[in-house]
Amino acid sequence: MTSFFITGTDTEVGKTLITGAIIYQLQEQGYSVCGFKPVVAGLVSAEQGWMNEDLETLLTISNRNKSPADALTDEQICPYTLHSAAAPHLVAHEEGIVLDLETMRSAFVKLLDQHHIVVVEGAGGFLVPISESVTLGDFAELLNLPVILVVDIRLGCINHALLTAASIDQHKLRLVGWVANFTAPPGPYSEENIQTLQSMLWHQYQAKCLGVIPYQPTLKTPYSIDDIEQVAHFLTIDSLLVQSE
Numbered sequence: 001m002t003s004f005f006i007t008g009t010d011t012e013v014g015k016t017l018i019t020g021a022i023i024y025q026l027q028e029q030g031y032s033v034c035g036f037k038p039v040v041a042g043l044v045s046a047e048q049g050w051m052n053e054d055l056e057t058l059l060t061i062s063n064r065n066k067s068p069a070d071a072l073t074d075e076q077i078c079p080y081t082l083h084s085a086a087a088p089h090l091v092a093h094e095e096g097i098v099l100d101l102e103t104m105r106s107a108f109v110k111l112l113d114q115h116h117i118v119v120v121e122g123a124g125g126f127l128v129p130i131s132e133s134v135t136l137g138d139f140a141e142l143l144n145l146p147v148i149l150v151v152d153i154r155l156g157c158i159n160h161a162l163l164t165a166a167s168i169d170q171h172k173l174r175l176v177g178w179v180a181n182f183t184a185p186p187g188p189y190s191e192e193n194i195q196t197l198q199s200m201l202w203h204q205y206q207a208k209c210l211g212v213i214p215y216q217p218t219l220k221t222p223y224s225i226d227d228i229e230q231v232a233h234f235l236t237i238d239s240l241l242v243q244s245e
């Protein structure tokens with residue numbers, strides 16, 4: 001089985017939600033699957049110390065079928081936790097941390113030793129830098145990960161999606177699917193925007209739409225298992241399984 005890299009047309013487009021739902025669906029197929037974040041930026045104070053909502057969600061879903069003794073920790077699913085919610089390379093610089101691709105790779109490989117599939121959530125969009133010269137797209141390329149693109153369906157998303165798909169292609173990676181997500185109620189031409197992307201991403205990259213996730217105003221981060229399960233029902237991941245065999 002292959003692992004996957006989940007990217008988005010921007011930050012805050014629903015990558016964590018869809019990463020959770022894809023992990024859930026793969027687990028339902030009988031695979032042992034966990035999430036991974038190469039870097040998170042944005043910690044909040046919690047009872048048990050500092051926490052990050054993406055990591056909370058990824059741990060909730062990754063530990064779903066594990067005994068407490070086998071449960072993964074923040075440190076295992078993310079090698080770099082940065083305090084401020086901003087561009088990771090800027091926060092790292094401020095905190096005197098060097099973000100290193102090799103450290104990210106070795107944390108990923110450790111998880112892959114214990115799971116069939118690791119689903120990686122990027123931070124922000126595909127070309128978010130981890131230094132002046134290296135991006136998270138380079139991390140996906142280093143591991144040769146097939147990419148799934150989350151598109152927040154709103155005015156402007158066609159251009160953002162096509163730019164991201166072109167960059168994935170430039171990194172010699174395969175865009176194996178994309179998800180249409182509504183983080184806000186549908187605007188004019190939403191359906192036509194989805195149809196345009198369906199047609200263009202299929203003809204240019206043979207990338208299928210894995211699902212359309214409706215706007216759900218009750219969703220809150222960190223996501224619960226119930227939220228993730230509900231969203232997973234809008235996804236069809238059969239094409240991912242075929243490609244992975």
Ligand SMILES: Nc1ncnc2c1ncn2[C@@H]1O[C@H](COP(=O)(O)OP(=O)(O)OP(=O)(O)O)[C@@H](O)[C@H]1O
Nearest residue numbers: 011012013014015016017124182183214215216219
């Ligand atoms: N389908 C949806 N309906 C309603 N709200 C949504 C939906 N999808 C995402 N959201 C909301 O949008 C916000 C961003 O979602 P999420 O954290 O999953 O995005 P992200 O792309 O992972 O962000 P980041 O770049 O910070 O990792 C959250 O507040 C979430 O509740």
Ligand SMILES: C[C@H](N)[C@H](N)CCCCCC(=O)O
Nearest residue numbers: 011041042085086087123124
């Ligand atoms: C803090 C935020 N939620 C993400 N984790 C990081 C987003 C970085 C965006 C950088 C940029 O493209 O300008």
Ligand SMILES: [Mg+2]
Nearest residue numbers: 015016054121
């Ligand atoms: Mg996220």
